Amino acid sequence: MEKILEAKNINKFFHDPVRIKVLEDLSFSINKGEFVSLTGKSGCGKSTLLYVLSTMDTDYDGTLLIDGIEMPKKDEGFLAKIRNEKIGFVFQFHYLLNEFNVLENVMLPGLKLAKYSRAEVEHRAMEKLKILGIDHLALKKSNHISGGEKQRVAIARALINDPHIIMGDEPTGNLDKKNSDLVFDIFNQLADEFKQTLLIVTHDPSFAERTHRIIKMEDGKIIF
Amino acid sequence: MRKRLLINIAKSLLLARWRQTLIAAIGVTFSITMFITLLSFMSGLNDLLDGLILNRTPHVRIYNDIKPNANQPINKSTQFTKTHNFISSIKSDANRQAIYNSEAIIKSILNDPRVLGLSQKLTAQVFFNDGSIDITGSIFGINPTAETELYHFDEYITTGNSADLTKVNNSIILGKGLADKLLVQIGDAVQITTSKGDLFQLKVVGTFQSGIKDFDNVQSYASINTVQKILSVPNDYITSIQVKLKDITQAPTVAKQYEQLYQTDAEDIQTANSQFETGSSIRTLISYSVGITLLIVAGFGIYNILNMMIFEKMDSIAILKATGFSGKDVKSIFIYIAISIGIFGGLMGLLFGFGLSALIDQIPFNTASLPTIKTYPINYNPRFYLIGIVFSFITTYFAGWFPARKASKIDPVVIIRGK
Numbered sequence: 174m175e176k177i178l179e180a181k182n183i184n185k186f187f188h189d190p191v192r193i194k195v196l197e198d199l200s201f202s203i204n205k206g207e208f209v210s211l212t213g214k215s216g217c218g219k220s221t222l223l224y225v226l227s228t229m230d231t232d233y234d235g236t237l238l239i240d241g242i243e244m245p246k247k248d249e250g251f252l253a254k255i256r257n258e259k260i261g262f263v264f265q266f267h268y269l270l271n272e273f274n275v276l277e278n279v280m281l282p283g284l285k286l287a288k289y290s291r292a293e294v295e296h297r298a299m300e301k302l303k304i305l306g307i308d309h310l311a312l313k314k315s316n317h318i319s320g321g322e323k324q325r326v327a328i329a330r331a332l333i334n335d336p337h338i339i340m341g342d343e344p345t346g347n348l349d350k351k352n353s354d355l356v357f358d359i360f361n362q363l364a365d366e367f368k369q370t371l372l373i374v375t376h377d378p379s380f381a382e383r384t385h386r387i388i389k390m391e392d393g394k395i396i397f
Numbered sequence: 398m399r400k401r402l403l404i405n406i407a408k409s410l411l412l413a414r415w416r417q418t419l420i421a422a423i424g425v426t427f428s429i430t431m432f433i434t435l436l437s438f439m440s441g442l443n444d445l446l447d448g449l450i451l452n453r454t455p456h457v458r459i460y461n462d463i464k465p466n467a468n469q470p471i472n473k474s475t476q477f478t479k480t481h482n483f484i485s486s487i488k489s490d491a492n493r494q495a496i497y498n499s500e501a502i503i504k505s506i507l508n509d510p511r512v513l514g515l516s517q518k519l520t521a522q523v524f525f526n527d528g529s530i531d532i533t534g535s536i537f538g539i540n541p542t543a544e545t546e547l548y549h550f551d552e553y554i555t556t557g558n559s560a561d562l563t564k565v566n567n568s569i570i571l572g573k574g575l576a577d578k579l580l581v582q583i584g585d586a587v588q589i590t591t592s593k594g595d596l597f598q599l600k601v602v603g604t605f606q607s608g609i610k611d612f613d614n615v616q617s618y619a620s621i622n623t624v625q626k627i628l629s630v631p632n633d634y635i636t637s638i639q640v641k642l643k644d645i646t647q648a649p650t651v652a653k654q655y656e657q658l659y660q661t662d663a664e665d666i667q668t669a670n671s672q673f674e675t676g677s678s679i680r681t682l683i684s685y686s687v688g689i690t691l692l693i694v695a696g697f698g699i700y701n702i703l704n705m706m707i708f709e710k711m712d713s714i715a716i717l718k719a720t721g722f723s724g725k726d727v728k729s730i731f732i733y734i735a736i737s738i739g740i741f742g743g744l745m746g747l748l749f750g751f752g753l754s755a756l757i758d759q760i761p762f763n764t765a766s767l768p769t770i771k772t773y774p775i776n777y778n779p780r781f782y783l784i785g786i787v788f789s790f791i792t793t794y795f796a797g798w799f800p801a802r803k804a805s806k807i808d809p810v811v812i813i814r815g816k
Binding site for chain 2 (some may be wrong): 194224227229230231232243249250256257259262264268269270272273277282284285286287330334362368
């Protein structure tokens with residue numbers, strides 16, 4: 174099995190107000206095509222771990238390999254490129270840019286990557302929106318759509334550059350039952366049909382149970 | 398490609414909240430407007446005050462002073478070269494006041510590349526006869542064309558025309574105070590008595606107002622030929638040559654050279670008006686300190702507005718970084734935003750500054766000392782506009798650069814977690 178993401182001996186401290194160890198010597202790996210959920214109680218460090226794995230937090234000890242490449246902690250430009258090309262991210266609070274419409278929000282990471290021309294990026298963005306069933310919203314302002322729709326737009330944005338892995342930080346945490354099911358079904362569909370690797374942080378047990386693999390954390394350690 | 402994408406993002410961020418953008422730009426506009434207006438107005442007033450002296454005073458005046466001869470006979474005697482000689486009761490020379498060989502001197506001065514132009518002058522002391530009263534006064538013999546060209550003579554003529562001095566034979570332009578005393582108007586004749594006792598009839602062709610009342614009470618102007626006739630002297634007789642230079646700062650050097658070269662006395666404007674020099678430099682100092690203060694205050698205003706604007710967009714920065722935009726990209730985006738606000742606001746500032754100055758230029762301003770000035774003076778120096786636009790560009794650049802750099806350096810998670 175090809176390893177998409179590998180963490181070796183990850184340690185992390187919070188320094189403010191006192192020095193607390195939040196992640197303790199974590200080592201694990203995620204294979205290509207796996208749909209993994211990361212669960213645990215509030216404050217156990219699961220979000221912190223996810224931010225470390227997503228390269229957005231560089232203040233940790235240990236080694237992180239994405240796609241077999243070791244992530245440097247200092248080279249901010251290189252990490253940005255990795256995030257752009259290999260990681261798709263879905264936040265709890267959707268985090269769309271209100272200044273742009275739905276289609277532009279989805280297109281932005283693609284335009285940044287500049288692998289395809291503008292027209293192609295636009296075409297690909299429309300395809301992603303179609304997969305998620307929200308292509309009719311393409312030209313709406315991103316603050317004029319509902320919460321569930323926003324989250325689906327965020328997923329479309331995460332997909333635009335065909336990333337190696339999609340990471341989600343409680344993507345359903347802010348949604349009602351109907352919309353969370355919808356989002357789960359989308360993740361499931363991505364895993365089954367497109368063999369997309371997914372790593373989703375959740376504290377919703379019913380969500381976690383339906384994934385391929387559960388990583389459970391407690392007090393900064395992985396318990397299984 | 399990258400640049401275009403970043404500029405597009407900057408544009409969208411700006412236009413999406415155009416009200417906020419407009420307010421930031423208005424902040425810049427207001428500062429630059431005030432800077433332009435105040436500096437134009439102040440330097441206009443300054444130029445006006447400088448002009449009061451500078452326009453009327455020759456840069457170098459060549460004349461023969463009344464003074465004792467420096468070469469007294471005893472100093473020439475070989476017998477007394479080693480002693481210190483005291484001479485009492487020396488009298489000033491009976492030297493004539495006319496400049497020797499004036500035509501040749503004029504020709505040679507006009508060939509000097511540092512010289513802008515010159516005018517000749519001679520003075521006659523006369524009595525103006527008004528019935529049984531004699532009023533002492535003086536008549537300056539001038540060339541009205543040269544005088545107008547170099548010393549703005551026309552600006553002080555309140556009635557009549559300076560050119561008539563040469564057109565009409567035996568004509569005179571009287572000081573306003575003098576004309577009032579003599580109760581004469583244009584077209585009337587005045588009678589004068591010269592110091593030698595000769596009587597003359599002169600025709601009034603105008604009156605002038607110099608701004609100094611004492612001056613206007615005793616002085617009058619006539620053409621050089623007329624005054625030469627009054628004094629019954631030949632027509633190369635002149636008592637002073639007034640030189641205007643291209644660069645006023647060279648006046649002391651030029652004066653010294655001419656003194657040597659033409660064996661006469663020469664006085665430069667800096668020596669003749671040393672109190673003016675001090676006043677002028679102090680006024681310049683005041684304008685500069687006000688200008689710099691304005692710029693500093695404006696700079697802080699601009700910095701604050703942009704700082705707030707960028708910190709308000711922290712969310713967007715986090716999203717951009719999370720989706721793969723690097724710190725450098727983020728910095729560029731915000732610098733584009735800052736600079737476009739700076740340039741737009743700055744240009745508007747120039748426009749409004751010009752408008753406001755033009756408005757001040759229309760406000761009536763009447764002063765007895767400057768009869769031709771009707772409104773407040775404004776100096777439309779393009780340098781102020783250049784400083785204004787360059788300044789707004791530079792301050793907005795730095796006002797964008799500092800917070801943008803800070804934003805570009807932090808991990809996106811810090812912003813996201815901070816929520």
